[in-house]
Amino acid sequence: xxxxxxxxxxxxxxxxxxxxxxxxxxxxxxxxxxxxxxxxxxxxxxxxxxxxxxxxxxxxxxxxxxxxxxxxxxxxxxxxxxxxxxxxxxxxxxxxxxxxxxxxxxxxxxxxxxxxxxxxxxxxxxxxxxxxxxxxxxxxxxxxxxxxxxx
Numbered sequence: 255x256x257x258x259x260x261x262x263x264x265x266x267x268x269x270x271x272x273x274x275x276x277x278x279x280x281x282x283x284x285x286x287x288x289x290x291x292x293x294x295x296x297x298x299x300x301x302x303x304x305x306x307x308x309x310x311x312x313x314x315x316x317x318x319x320x321x322x323x324x325x326x327x328x329x330x331x332x333x334x335x336x337x338x339x340x341x342x343x344x345x346x347x348x349x350x351x352x353x354x355x356x357x358x359x360x361x362x363x364x365x366x367x368x369x370x371x372x373x374x375x376x377x378x379x380x381x382x383x384x385x386x387x388x389x390x391x392x393x394x395x396x397x398x399x400x401x402x403x404x405x
Contacts, residue, residue: 282307282314289318290329303336316343320351327368335370347373349401353384356397362388 286296299306309317317339321327332338341347350373357363372384385394 279307285311285314289322291333295330295333299333299336305340306336309339320347338373349398352397352401353394
């Protein structure tokens, strides 16, 4: 599969394979492919980040729905940034997507803004670069908090 046993990532591969039955792994591959990814793209994402197959099929579907249907990203952007699938949908992705839509609607970011880093960056960096610099910072912060999971 292209992993070197002497590398730390090999431990992640073994961990993923040990924790998931072959049918479960194949089911997750199938979910990604239903969202338009090729088998090669899913394999490449797995090689980049073996934990790409760890989220539940429900989590994968929720993340792909957000990026493909709501944000209109090509599914391959998610595969090229596989860490996105492991981020919390309710605590990070949905609130940040709401902020992105707000910033876009106000013309503060380009309509075709598709930077995966927007979702991956730390909270501190996110707030300092995408919330606080704007006059609408209080409104953006309230929007963000309102989209957080009640838990």
